[in-house]
Amino acid sequence: MLSVKTPEEVYEIIQQEFQTLTERTEYVSLYEACGRVLAEDICAAEYVPAFNRSTVDGFAVHAKDTFGCSDSIPAILENTKEIFMGQEADFTLETGFCAPIPTGGQLPDGADAVQMVEFSEDYGDGTTGILKPVAPGNNVILKGDDVYPGKSVLPAGRKLNAQDIGALAALGIIKVPVVSQLKVAILSTGDELVPPENAPKPGQIRDVNSSLVAALIAQCGAIPVNYGITQDQEALLDAAVKKAVSECDVILISGGSSVGVKDATCRIIESQGQLLFHGIAMKPGKPTIFGKIGHKPIIGLPGHPVAAFFITHLFVRPLLAKLTGQMLSEFQATAILSESVEANHGRAQYTGVFLQKKNGQLIAHPIRGKSGLITTLAGSDGYFCIPRDCEGLPAGACVQITLYSVD
């Protein structure tokens, strides 16, 4: 019998036993790249912007020509060629001259600042009065202010968000190197299970975990592959696992919570590969199995949906991140507990909450109910953990809520 692991030990095992998969780069278009994991560091190959650019509508000037000017003593500059949007400023601005320029226009050589049109006066005789001084660089984005060749812009392992897509567009990177999505097999087992579309007969229940875990896996950026419900017969499960191992990168066995199924899962892992551990000192989620077949992880999830949810969120998600080299970000919100929560189990206890804003404070309402109840999770915003050595938390305690997602 393998000893039960603490959650911290499970994270160590994930880091030690599994390696980031290599040679999984594929190229997708900019429009498909959002949400994917970057496969390579992105460095700029050019200057952005590629020229000095005005940030206002006004006049390109030599800043020193405007020093000391004011409403009463304007700097009088001679007009020269007008600069048009999207066209090259193919001349040099001499001292004493100014050039009308639109927002985004290219500064001519010589010019080092732009004064806004609001602070100018058109004398109608080919000269313009500048009514307020500008310093060099005022109202200008300089060539390479955004990026320059060799500047690191985005690191490998980053899950690309919309802003990152904008940065890639600015660099002209329209084929983006991303990590191929993992294929995650989901096998359900349990003689009591029927697919969600079936009406359960007496003694039967609908298979919740397949849909729940598939949605979680998709949220992780991987591709769930549903293998349906396997009957509780070791030979059938053994064959289903072999097929899944040949077709997918990760195998999840979900649904069977009886001792018989757990024992069969352990035996199958040991016969086809290596059992890493059986049992995590946490609630919910204790009856969890981790193993590997070749280099492929295989995990026996608890049968209770809430326990399956926490195991997938807490451990399968970082495991997938490890395999793809993804950096996970996770932030907590501080909230006040609305009622006391007991925890005298000697195992880390994870409790879902829904959050409510009240008088500028965030209130965490713990969700009660046995771990078989999926509706205790539906509608929850996040969770907090009570460590194994703590007997509970009183109402009013400050807790760190890990959020599932934000819109």
Next chain:
Amino acid sequence: MLSVKTPEEVYEIIQQEFQTLTERTEYVSLYEACGRVLAEDICAAEYVPAFNRSTVDGFAVHAKDTFGCSDSIPAILENTKEIFMGQEADFTLETGFCAPIPTGGQLPDGADAVQMVEFSEDYGDGTTGILKPVAPGNNVILKGDDVYPGKSVLPAGRKLNAQDIGALAALGIIKVPVVSQLKVAILSTGDELVPPENAPKPGQIRDVNSSLVAALIAQCGAIPVNYGITQDQEALLDAAVKKAVSECDVILISGGSSVGVKDATCRIIESQGQLLFHGIAMKPGKPTIFGKIGHKPIIGLPGHPVAAFFITHLFVRPLLAKLTGQMLSEFQATAILSESVEANHGRAQYTGVFLQKKNGQLIAHPIRGKSGLITTLAGSDGYFCIPRDCEGLPAGACVQITLYSVD
């Protein structure tokens, strides 16, 4: 000239001027429903579970038969029919009897608790000793504990997450009523713009906003429709807007930041519909235009990518939520500012940050740089706002960070 609005006034205008669109329900499969907005309240039509269920492997009993028992004085019960997983317990358990039952098995009529196999002893003569008493309901999920007919499970307007999918599976709801996705037109305008795949000539820059805004719109759950780059000619833009209005639900005009383009956008909105306001008292994002053509919103985004990003995130996202009836959730993380941030503009200032965990505290590093720089956004985790009447915040100040997303 219409007056500049505060961000709070913009939120009011969104609520007052636009209505939630009706008759937009469509049905998608459970596997496509994650991330979609629920179109109707979901109430249960049946009991889940539909029968009393054991949560452990053990013996179904009458709890009172075990009262007072112990290791030294076991309660001796007669064995009766074994209960199998997924099969009906089609008998009544009489007082004085016990029935072997697996985790998830159906309790027979009469039984009101289950004792774990660990607290039993098989005497081999057709009787079992129970070594520890159980109270009624122990180790049992009762019929309807999860849901019962008529119980409200998920409200209309909720963006469905993985846990919600699990709840729908438990209820057998495999065709999910969701709100049809909005089609959002994205028009870019500006003579200086070239598509990201083109190498900019002198004076030109790549169109960043189309890709950035499209990715943001997709993250909002809507469908971005890219209309490409329109040259800065009012007749061309007018025709492009007419086409977009006929094909989409919302129109965004992005990219042109010069006074000429802004004026043309205002004139086009006024000729085809109604201009609501021009200008928001915030930084970045001041040159923003809101209008409507018929009941369809049309928004002129600022040309600078960072400003376009904030306007889309802060105002277009809640506008789309209003149109679809989606409830938005947004949570803040408390962080310590790593350096001082100035803000003496008389307008609300939004500053992006990247977050770092350090000694258990969250540190917010403000991202500096002019609003034209898309790379100041790439890599950021969220933002905070300095109100218009505040002159800035010192290093060490506690700030509320709104997160863009969590993995």
